[in-house]
Amino acid sequence: MKTTFVAKTLLSFFLLLSFWVSAQKSDRELILIDKDWRFSFGHLYDTEKDFGHATGYFSYLTKTGFGDGPAAKDFDDRAWRKLDLPHDWAVEQPFSESASFSHGFKAAGKNYPEKSIGWYRKKINIPESDLDKIISIKFDGVFRNSKVFFNGFYLGTEQSGYNGFEYDVTAYVNYGGENTIVVRADASMEEGWFYEGAGIYRHVYLQKTNSVHIKANGTYVTSEFKNNEADVIAAVSIENKGNYKGSIEIVQTIFDNEKKQIATFSESLLAPEFYKTITHHSKFYVENPKLWDIDSPNLYRLVTQIKQNEKLIDSYETTFGIRTIAFDPENGFFLNGKSLKLKGTNNHQDHAGVGTALPDEIQYYRIKKLKEMGSNAYRCSHHPPTPELLKACDELGMLVIDETRLMGINDYHLNDLQRMMERDRNHPSIFCWSVGNEEWNIEGGIVGERITNVMQNFAKSIDPTRPVTVGISSGFKSGISSVVEIMGYNYLGNGDIDAHRNQFKNQPGMGTEEGSTFATRGIYFTDDAKHYQSAYDKKPRPTFYSIEEGWKFYAERPYLAGMFIWTGFDYRGEPTPYGWPSVTSYFGMMDVCGFPKDNVFYLKSWWGKEPVLHLLPHWNWSGMEGTAIDVWAYSNCDEVELFLNKKSLGKKKMEQNGHLEWKVNYSPGTLEAVGYKNDKKVLSEIQKTTGKVEKIKLSLDKENVAKGNVSVVTVEVTDKNGLHVPTANDEIEFAIKGGKILGVGNGNPTSLENDQFIDNLALVSITNFQEQKGTTAVLPQQLSNYSESEWITAFKDRDYKKQVPSYIYRGEFELKSNSVKNTVSFFYKKIGVENVVFVNGTKVEPSTEDAQKYTFNTAILKEGKNTIYIVATPLQKVKDWDVMNTDPGVIQVITPAEPWKRKLFNGYVQIIIQKEDNAKEFVLSASAKGLQTGILKLK
Structure with missing residues (x-):
């Protein structure tokens, strides 16, 4: 069916129809869920270090919903690191000579089993109003071999680290309550011979649709262009994951870059049957289309809407371009006939x-x-x-x-x-x-x-x-x-x-x-x-x-x-x-x-298309006075003349696709190249000997997009005259307010400096966990002396029908250091109805934010072995087959990161920064010993 704007009556009808449909709200929602994930390393082969995953009597492959360890819905992940996606855990690791050559010697992967498995968990709420919708989780890519669970239900495995994938979780949702997404990524095996990262390094989305909807990647738009006219053909795949039987209406509208409606189409058809898919084809006529080209990348937008009983149930947008491509064995490639x-x-x-x-x-x-x-x-x-x-x-x-x-x-x-x-x-x-x-x-x-x-x-x-x-x-x-x-x-x-x-x-x-x-x-x-x-x-x-x-x-x-x-x-x-x-x-x-x-x-x-003149190398060669230096000029000028301290060293003609060379005995001062076209000076380029470094200069890179919260900042140093010093290798330290630093680099292929400076989070297990019986349900406020002869292995052979009023538990945990800068917390997992905690003989109070979290004062801790006591009234079994928790919890040790820093490499450092969502501005400062601090303020 073809439509044009020549038919005014038909146009008015479609405009009104389109406006009425677009004013309605579609059932489709695509929600980015990158924020507030929990992350922890597991282990490639040690199941205890992998949180006991897949060790249960029934595994997630034998019985539905039996995800265990971190795959379980109610696993306690409070002690895990909190982060936002995208996330690459490999880039956070140090370099090691024993690590993979092809992956840039980062200490991750199969040679590092403790850094080859990454667990991710996120909790989301899904309202009861979504009960009739199809709910799915969309991943743009996880490196690699990812297993995904939802509320303890195993969804599937995606081997490749580059494929996008999607899982339907509709049947597993806790509507009106909390739901848990879990991903286990195994980056032990390489797919490529180049750095590939590790973890959920692309975006993740929660998607909601009507049961009748356009399937994933369900549109395919092509065009036929000739004589300044284009036919646009759209194939739309519609699937039905519900029991609806009857007709639906498809309404499609094409908009140009300026959001102007240029064509529309509508048709009624029968919905596909249960769990079936149909493909619908439509054709549009576009007069005088704006072609997509490398210099004018004009884009169009196809909005496909599905109505059921006059109600809008789905809306799906597809960006496309109108252009022609062709290869010719004699004359190469053609874009839009050129x-x-x-x-x-x-x-x-x-x-x-x-x-x-x-x-x-x-x-x-x-x-x-x-x-x-x-x-x-x-x-x-x-x-x-x-x-x-x-x-x-x-x-x-x-x-x-x-x-x-x-x-x-x-x-x-x-x-x-x-x-x-x-x-x-x-x-x-x-x-x-x-x-x-x-x-x-x-x-x-x-x-x-x-x-x-x-x-x-x-x-x-x-x-x-x-x-x-x-x-x-x-x-x-x-x-x-x-x-x-x-x-x-x-x-x-x-x-x-x-x-x-x-x-x-x-x-x-x-x-x-x-x-x-x-x-x-x-x-x-x-x-x-x-x-x-x-x-x-x-x-x-x-x-x-x-x-x-x-x-x-x-x-x-x-x-x-x-x-x-x-x-x-x-x-x-x-x-x-x-x-x-x-x-x-x-x-x-x-x-x-x-x-x-x-x-x-x-x-x-x-x-390129613009005049270019570039001169190399720099002109800072102290100690090499009189030495012959190769000087090259890259240019598309007809001729280039070279000067040293205003003395001409000769004019040379540039050959097509070539460059020019001179041998110049080094003398400090100014090396200048002048480019000529048609015997007229059009460009000049100067390399000047600089003084010592004095100032740090920060500049927002001009390639940054205007929108978005992430910015790329170039860091350099200058002499007193503001000249960039191309040989500087000073170490620069950074601080930021109103945002955060995502990473630093300098382009040095041999730099083994950190890419990121993040707090080190270590999870320390409580070992040698023992118990003895208490005589009263009243919990002590001071630690008593307990008989050493009465300690037995905790929970061993416990008769849950004959429990005593309270139990005293004792365990040990090791601290590698006890710096006052560290934050040491105990994330308690309930092993009693009421409890009191002592560390090295001192009672510890729970935090105000979480009654089952205890943050320890470093004054009561010591390097090496520490002792923790928990006195608790016992939990009771309701049913004989109830599984009682026997894990008292985990010790979390956070060691603050060093300040962000990086050495200049031949005059430059790059820093990537992200503005906080609610910050009105953020301020980046860069400092180094003996240099004037650089400050950059961004709104």
Whole structure:
């Protein structure tokens, strides 16, 4: 059914209908539940340290609702750490030489069984008014192998750390009361050979819908554009998880970026049967559409509403774009009918200070940094990304290759591919699906060919509008490369690209990985002892190519659609060509913070549209007077002239996609480059010898989005004249009011400093727990002397039908230290009706906030063994099969964190801060010995 605004009567009807429907409230709610989770480490194989999980007579797999240990609804988690999501526990850990090379030597994972299992718990209230709704919990991703429980009921296991997943909990809800969500994440096994983090590092949502609703990722919007007109086709999958039988009405409306309604549609149809799904198709006509483009990322919004007996029961929004994409084996890639060279980068998903738990604002920050460099494409290496990354690419105009994790033809592989594609296929930024990367074991043979054929055809059945690629690195002659739709070349040094193209002339191709290099930001002389690589662009290995060599190769060949550099940002892990103590890669055009290496300006010169002139290195070379220094200029000017202390060192002509070089004997002062176009001076760039550091400067990064509570702050030091000092490595200490610090970084690949400074929370068990009988129900206010001969193991062989008036319990707990800065609390778990607690002979009063919590004065404690007494009147069994608590509780020791700090690396530090929800402003201060403090106030 087509509609236009030419038919005024029909338009008025639809406008009124749409207004009336939108004024109603849908049954659908999507509630972010990231705040106020409890977290504790479990253990990979020691069940006692894993809180006794899965040790009961009946396990959660044998009987429904038998989640035990922390999986139980009423497990006492008061002593656990309180935190907000997203959370990456790996980034919080120290570095260790014995830890995983690929995961950046963070002390987590299989070699650290006490830091490989993470438990998360959250309590939520669900009102009785939701009784007729479908209630589900949505996870965007948990690394990894997560088991989820709800009110003690096991919901399922998701192996992959990158898939989003959802569980229906409707049958298990305590309506009108408290409900408990529990997640056990097992990060002992790595999926990738790069830093992957650990824990619930993506968002979690509570979703409520009517029993008749649009299913998860249930819309698929495509468009056909020609002659300045577009047909928009929407497929909507509706499912029924209730007993309703009868008709429903579907009402769909398209809005543009300015919230202007441009098309609408409505139709009645029969609801699907119980637990069945139907797919409804509709077609819209859009005249003079605003196309999605990298420079003008115009977006539309499809609002799909379902009515039942004239009542709005569901409303589902889908963001999409209208654009055309095409690959040509002779002429490369086309966007909206125009030739576009792909200027892409590969990237993993971690960032300095926060690991993989990126706030949404950091996703925008990173994409803006890449756009500023001139990049127009992003390859998700090598796994499905966060939804927020794709949203940022849609809104900022960045093309995307979306990539699944593993090749194969069984349910594990194809189901993962399908979930990724169905979640992501409405994003206009995605122009290609990747079903594999560097599968060396199968790339060159018949098995790889078969798997690729299956995955490629399977992908086409889900989304026929986009092509499929695979990144290939072990030769470009046979196997996968013979059958893949878009050839993905990984590195010139791995095969003859021109020869492959001549053999497969109808197969389009692009460089899915190219131009890898080794470079350390701000370093200009390689020092292998310090693990520093010079930032001058060079071959990383004899058979590999520099950034410039790689770009020239692809830029000069129209049949190649473009290239994706390895990588846009440094990342943790793969510290090639070094090992410990290098903990991050050297491949990035930017470091892990997003501070640019000099290669950024080479790319900006030839990828961007604005005039560029960049001069390297810095000009602080005290003690090297008279030494010949390599001076390079990156520019897209016609010519560049170099001056040292106002004396010309010559003018040189810039070749296309090249750079310029001089040898300059060092003399302190001013090194200046002047760029000319058409014989006219258009740009100048200065590197000046600076004085000593005197001031700390804080600046809000210009790539920060205007909305949101998270900000990226650049920290640097200047001399008395305000000049940035590029060689400074001072340690800076931070303090904040009205907010909190999320993480710090400096881009130093060998830095073993903390990414985060958080209080250390230790749980100390009470051991050697014994009891003896009391003679009265009156509880003592002072501790008596009890006969040593009468102590027996607590609760052993207790006859609950013949209990005495009271019991005296005694146990021990060990403190590694007894600092006055520590907070030591006892979280008591009821083993009696009434009780009194003594520690080292002194009575302790319960806290006012929680009658079963006791905070100990450090004056009564001592390093080493401490003794706790609990005198209590006994609990009574109501039924013979009642299970009585025999755990007296746990000791929590909180050691305050050190102040936040970080050493500058070649002049820079980055700090990520978050404003408190109700704060009117927050103030960040940075200080260092002998320097003027820097202060930044943000509203």
